[in-house]
Amino acid sequence: MSGVTGGYRDGPLMRAAPILALAAAVAAASLFTALLFGSVSLTPAQVVRAVMLPEAGIERDIVWQLRAPRALAAFACGGLLALAGVLLQALLRNALADSYILGVSGGASLGALAAITIGAEVALVSAAALSGALGAIGIVFGVTFRGGQWNIYRLLLSGVVLSAGFSALTSLILVLAPGAQVKGMLFWLMGDLTHAEHPLASCALLLALTLGAVLLAARLDILGLGDAKARTLGVDVARLQRLIFLGAAVATVAAVMLGGAIGFVGLMMPHAVRLCGVVRHRLLLPVAVLAGGSFLTLADTCARTLWAPQQLPVGIFTALIGVPCMLLLLARRA
Amino acid sequence: MTLACEDVSLVVSGRTLCHGLAFAVRPGEVWGVLGANGSGKTTLLNVLAGLAVPARGRVTLAATPLRALVAQARARAIGLLPQQEHLEFWGTVLDYVQLGRFPHASAWPGRHGGDEAAALGALRQMGLADFAPRRYTTLSGGERQRVRMAQLLAQAPDYLLLDEPLQHLDLRHQQHLLARVAELARGPHRARGVVIVLHDVLWPARVCTHALLLDGVGGARAGLARDVLTQDNLQDLFGCALLPVAAQPAAGFVPAI
Numbered sequence: 001m002s003g004v005t006g007g008y009r010d011g012p013l014m015r016a017a018p019i020l021a022l023a024a025a026v027a028a029a030s031l032f033t034a035l036l037f038g039s040v041s042l043t044p045a046q047v048v049r050a051v052m053l054p055e056a057g058i059e060r061d062i063v064w065q066l067r068a069p070r071a072l073a074a075f076a077c078g079g080l081l082a083l084a085g086v087l088l089q090a091l092l093r094n095a096l097a098d099s100y101i102l103g104v105s106g107g108a109s110l111g112a113l114a115a116i117t118i119g120a121e122v123a124l125v126s127a128a129a130l131s132g133a134l135g136a137i138g139i140v141f142g143v144t145f146r147g148g149q150w151n152i153y154r155l156l157l158s159g160v161v162l163s164a165g166f167s168a169l170t171s172l173i174l175v176l177a178p179g180a181q182v183k184g185m186l187f188w189l190m191g192d193l194t195h196a197e198h199p200l201a202s203c204a205l206l207l208a209l210t211l212g213a214v215l216l217a218a219r220l221d222i223l224g225l226g227d228a229k230a231r232t233l234g235v236d237v238a239r240l241q242r243l244i245f246l247g248a249a250v251a252t253v254a255a256v257m258l259g260g261a262i263g264f265v266g267l268m269m270p271h272a273v274r275l276c277g278v279v280r281h282r283l284l285l286p287v288a289v290l291a292g293g294s295f296l297t298l299a300d301t302c303a304r305t306l307w308a309p310q311q312l313p314v315g316i317f318t319a320l321i322g323v324p325c326m327l328l329l330l331a332r333r334a
Numbered sequence: 335m336t337l338a339c340e341d342v343s344l345v346v347s348g349r350t351l352c353h354g355l356a357f358a359v360r361p362g363e364v365w366g367v368l369g370a371n372g373s374g375k376t377t378l379l380n381v382l383a384g385l386a387v388p389a390r391g392r393v394t395l396a397a398t399p400l401r402a403l404v405a406q407a408r409a410r411a412i413g414l415l416p417q418q419e420h421l422e423f424w425g426t427v428l429d430y431v432q433l434g435r436f437p438h439a440s441a442w443p444g445r446h447g448g449d450e451a452a453a454l455g456a457l458r459q460m461g462l463a464d465f466a467p468r469r470y471t472t473l474s475g476g477e478r479q480r481v482r483m484a485q486l487l488a489q490a491p492d493y494l495l496l497d498e499p500l501q502h503l504d505l506r507h508q509q510h511l512l513a514r515v516a517e518l519a520r521g522p523h524r525a526r527g528v529v530i531v532l533h534d535v536l537w538p539a540r541v542c543t544h545a546l547l548l549d550g551v552g553g554a555r556a557g558l559a560r561d562v563l564t565q566d567n568l569q570d571l572f573g574c575a576l577l578p579v580a581a582q583p584a585a586g587f588v589p590a591i
Contacts, residue, residue, distance in 0.1 A: 093421075093422075095422075218433075218436055221429075221433055222436055224423060225421055225423070226416070226419055226420055226421055228385055228414070229414070229416055229419060231385055231405070232383050232384075232412070232413060232416075233409050233433070233437055233489065234405040234406035234408065234410075234437040235405070235436070274424055279424040279425040280425055
């Protein structure tokens with residue numbers, strides 16, 4: 001078998017089981033790491049005891065009440081973003097697609113910032129973000145979906161256009177807002193998991209969406225061949241596109257509700273996994289979800305410990321850790 | 335079981351390319367479709383594949399309108415090699431060819447045990463057995479064309495619609511592909527129908543049993559290849575003088591310069 005062809009290594013046909021096992025092990029390790037670090041540092045033994053034994057006292061409270069919910073929220077958020085990224089890159093056949101290209105995070109940010117401006121409570125800010133995200137999805141869908149026909153380029157462009165509009169309004173709010181509020185707004189815009197709620201429900205949603213997407217994996221592969229070829233192979237392209245859009249939208253909204261506008265994960269995690277040689281959706285989907293979850297869990301652990309007691313926006317760390325990793329992967333291939 | 339055009343009219347941006355077209359493809363037949371640029375050859379293939387609805391008339395498979403067929407059942411019966419494919423496929427050649435097995439998948443996960451064997455068999459038929467682990471992105475234009483053909487062979491439909499299958503192929507692989515097509519049509523286990531869009535006027539008489547000439551302004555000639563592929567008809571069709579090339583078993587033509 002030829003070793004190198006046109007600069008690309010001809011990897012062995014990827015076997016699913018060991019790769020999935022590796023991704024799951026990384027995920028478990030990232031969650032365990034998140035339990036170790038915080039304002040009180042625990043030893044691995046203490047964490048294991050706190051997780052396993054009922055009578056571990058203060059350590060048990062720290063692990064179960066404080067760190068585990070936060071770690072699970074980060075994991076679910078990262079997984080949802082990566083899932084939305086894979087789905088949208090398949091739907092739009094565009095390597096630059098991620099959750100935010102459809103204007104979802106822009107709409108959510110605008111809603112959240114508007115609520116912060118009027119001094120709203122956390123719950124109301126979340127509700128405003130949700131309405132903003134849903135509004136953006138509604139506009140994009142309404143503009144591009146007409147009479148059962150869906151033009152993918154129109155979808156992409158209207159998302160980009162809408163994002164630009166939201167970004168302008170967001171900047172306007174930032175400029176006019178009193179200084180004291182701007183910091184909270186910046187946290188929201190950069191992504192921050194401090195106020196993440198319902199981690200278990202988010203994990204359940206992530207699991208359900210991932211399983212649903214894996215069932216569509218063969219169709220997602222075929223969609224990459226183009227609409228015409230996909231239809232001659234018996235795929236109902238219009239219905240598949242609507243399903244993908246819906247799944248990606250739900251995942252994005254859920255992720256935005258958990259952590260605000262966290263960048264980088266949805267765009268880069270699918271590519272990172274592809275660059276490692278996993279390209280078919282049957283394996284790409286679960287591995288990207290596990291990798292995205294692990295990645296955001298580690299980034300969030302850095303965000304809440306490195307500058308303690310001050311917490312930093314996790315979006316800073318997704319980029320700071322992610323950029324060199326991606327550049328290394330890209331350089332390896334070139 | 336025949337694939338039939340019944341009174342089909344093709345209209346593209348207000349221009350009627352063909353009007354009241356009626357012909358039927360039976361298993362074992364190879365129909366060559368010839369016509370000038372923009373005369374509706376690709377549009378006709380899309381209509382035959384069920385991708386587009388004709389302005390008038392209908393296409394039937396064994397007397398059932400295509401629209402009444404379940405998508406996967408239609409995909410087992412009719413396969414299309416499109417003229418162009420805009421794609422960036424990241425996987426291996428084997429991955430790519432295996433996608434052709436989708437219509438045969440049993441349930442939701444979309445694959446079953448025989449897929450890999452069928453895909454490898456299709457690659458072997460196209461002389462591409464060694465290409466299985468190669469990345470699709472590393473292939474040349476001609477290699478991609480052969481791999482696309484292998485994907486269609488893996489799909490194994492009863493009717494193969496080929497839109498300019500010879501593009502990017504060198505002479506040897508043109509011959510190889512057309513020989514495979516003729517073999518497929520004849521059997522041995524199961525005869526299939528083939529509709530093939532060609533720009534060449536040397537191959538059709540050697541490969542096609544039937545021919546369809548589209549003049550692009552509403553008219554068409556359909557029938558046995560030896561009746562339709564005459565010097566006069568082809569000169570009319572392409573609007574250029576042709577010289578016959580004497581050959582067995584049938585004559586081909588080259589442009590007269």
